[in-house]
Amino acid sequence: MKVTIIGLGLIGGSLAKDLRLAKFADEFIGIETSEVHAQQALELGLVDRIESLEAGIKDTDLIIIAIPVDKELEVLPVVLSGIDKNTTVTDMGSTKKVITSLVDNHPNRKQFIPAHPMSGTEYSGPHAAVEGLFKGKITIVCDHESSGPQHLALIEKMFQALEMNIAYMSSDEQDHSTAYVSHLPHAAAFALANAVQDKEDRNIIFDLASGGFRSTVRLAKSSCSMWKPIFEQNDQYVVDSLDEYIRHLQQFRDSIKNKHFDELEKLIISANKIRTILDGDHPHFIKNEEKIIKLYTKQQ
Amino acid sequence: MKVTIIGLGLIGGSLAKDLRLAKFADEFIGIETSEVHAQQALELGLVDRIESLEAGIKDTDLIIIAIPVDKELEVLPVVLSGIDKNTTVTDMGSTKKVITSLVDNHPNRKQFIPAHPMSGTEYSGPHAAVEGLFKGKITIVCDHESSGPQHLALIEKMFQALEMNIAYMSSDEQDHSTAYVSHLPHAAAFALANAVQDKEDRNIIFDLASGGFRSTVRLAKSSCSMWKPIFEQNDQYVVDSLDEYIRHLQQFRDSIKNKHFDELEKLIISANKIRTILDGDHPHFIKNEEKIIKLYTKQQ
Known part of the structure; x- marks a missing residue:
């Protein structure tokens, strides 16, 4: 499998490290607007090569967008319009309503899974990338009924490879x-x-x-x-x-x-x-090993 | 040397551990109003024995008061009035103006050094006591000109045994x-x-x-x-x-x-x-090894 990561900072870089360790894919392509960060990501071995946005989103199985949420507003529509029909797209942004509204009516909307891993540090850039950043943490997947089940399944498999638990919410609840x-x-x-x-x-x-x-x-x-x-x-x-x-x-x-x-x-x-x-002494505690997947809805 | 610690919680218990390790004294007496905490402190080996307030403050070289600051308002005057002339008293409270005002005119005021180590955790009780809690941290000593130089010297020696740096301030500045x-x-x-x-x-x-x-x-x-x-x-x-x-x-x-x-x-x-x-990249950084002692005054 081939994975393209857009943005090789703290989140994108850490994902590359952990997904490689988990043998989730065998080819990692990076897209990075900062030449300095691109060079650092290659030196750190985060990705196998750097490609342009246009080339990197073609002929790939999975695209992960891990850039600031303002930049994502520019990049996501370009990505969704440029991908092949078997490519899955996900993002790691901390906000979801603005982003999902933007592509709600996009013809390739079903190929997109809006996600938000609740994990990070106060540092940034490729050198901030660390192994195990996501392990045992929770990730939010938004509006999952708007995504195609095959695309959703691949993203769930990715989060499970990262040993994360998944909470499903609407963009508004997230x-x-x-x-x-x-x-x-x-x-x-x-x-x-x-x-x-x-x-x-x-x-x-x-x-x-x-x-x-x-x-x-x-x-x-x-x-x-x-x-x-x-x-x-x-x-x-x-x-x-x-x-x-x-x-x-x-x-x-x-x-x-x-x-x-x-x-x-x-x-x-x-x-x-x-x-x-x-302190974790809480009846609701999720045991990660059991890969319990949680569903939060307003109906609960 | 004999040290009496009043209050065997996080601060008093951690002091007992580190002062013993540093061989600062050979006898550690505890005073503790909670019977449960007294028992725990003995089991944990924090002090050699528990005594009453009346007995524990007699015939000792150094008394350290490490109790909540409201309780200290009751205890400190009793201690200062009950001690021998060669006993030094210090406290670890986080506030200083109310406490020093209370004993400003006490005949044994020179035997008291008001102090505040900038160190702690969010836990409490004897089981919260940990080794190395104070190492490399700073402690504030207040109104040092109101204390006798011999008593001040002993407290400085104690903080140096704990590998702490000392900042001197008025109670108001602290x-x-x-x-x-x-x-x-x-x-x-x-x-x-x-x-x-x-x-x-x-x-x-x-x-x-x-x-x-x-x-x-x-x-x-x-x-x-x-x-x-x-x-x-x-x-x-x-x-x-x-x-x-x-x-x-x-x-x-x-x-x-x-x-x-x-x-x-x-x-x-x-x-x-x-x-x-x-992140410590600061010209004012204190190198602990050098035991630099800082003086903060309004004149600076």
Whole structure:
């Protein structure tokens, strides 16, 4: 099998590593607009060769689009219009409603499976690619009834080769959930980094930064070219989630300001319930070995 | 040398482990109000024996107070009034102004060194005690000119045995810096945990929680009995820091809501500057081996 990966950064590069290790395909083609990244990807052995967009999407079994979501809006229609009838296309973008709406009426829509693996780091570029980035994590597959079953089956097989679990959602549900579980934490970290850097001497922050500060603000290192278009495309749910977060912060702040320390205690104890989610002692826990595939729908 | 540790949780227990390993003392006495924790500390070999507060603070060289800061307000005056003239007392609390004000005029004030090691985890209790918790981290020593030089020297020697660096500040400067670098990130995580749990199905959060979500919200697992009194005692600076944070979040939110994406880009790129602080490529970096001791004062 031949796989073409468009975008050889953190996600595309890590996919290339793991899919090769899993022997999911025997030929890996890269498409990369940055000459520097293309060269690095070849040096790192992420792909066998680099091709142009026009050539790389022809005569291939699977195309994985792993580029920032604004760039994807330009590339996806070109890809869907240029592929052979037996080629499957998937993407790894963090937003889905704008992207799926764009190709809803495309004649080759059935060949496309919109996906979003919930995995990443704050680093970017081919050198950020790591083995095992996806293992044990969950991936979202959107609007699966709009894709052809053969194409869907190939993408499910790919995610299983990566040892991922799959959650099926509508694009709208994915954008809502991802706003809270991923986009809001990134916005929170960006704003926290700015607030602290504004008010405190950088040398003091540097010296005093403990593990707690580092972990809370870690996502503020994330790349602007990836994250700006995510916030743009998921603007409504992100604004809602920020409003919700600001409301909770205000409540926390007011309980301290007004010396309502019983109220403060309630807020902390309520927040502590996140332990059962983070520490994995949760009845809903997915055992990856069993490859349980989850279905989230509004009807549930 | 004989060391008495009051409070055998995460901090007190970890201190006991590391000071013993460093052969800083040959006798470790524990004072612990929780019988369960006292028993666990003995089983874990953290201390040689448990004594009452009255007995444990007599005939000892060094007393380390490592209990929640509200409890410390009750214990510290009792300790200072009950000690021999050659006993040194230090504390590990995260707030300092309220605590130092309380004993400013105490006849044994010179025997007390207010300290705050910038190190910890989100866990608590004797079982949370780990080796190497303090190594390479910084500790703040407050108002050092109010302490006797012999007592100060012993505490400096203790922190050097733990392989920590020392920053000297006034209690007021420590409470300001710690508000931004430690207390605000905790408040941000508590509020984020509440916002997400309020708006999203717990099973979905659990399944989708990626590394990014986990790290941003990790501190929300922190114990209420430790953190409630910290927010109480440092209320003014914490409220200021929360106001600042909310202002930055609002700005971030407005740039998305109003589709001012150039502004959003500026905010993300500005936040990205935290990389140079977090990734250590910074001219101010302290080489621990050299035991550089830093002096922060308003005059700098």
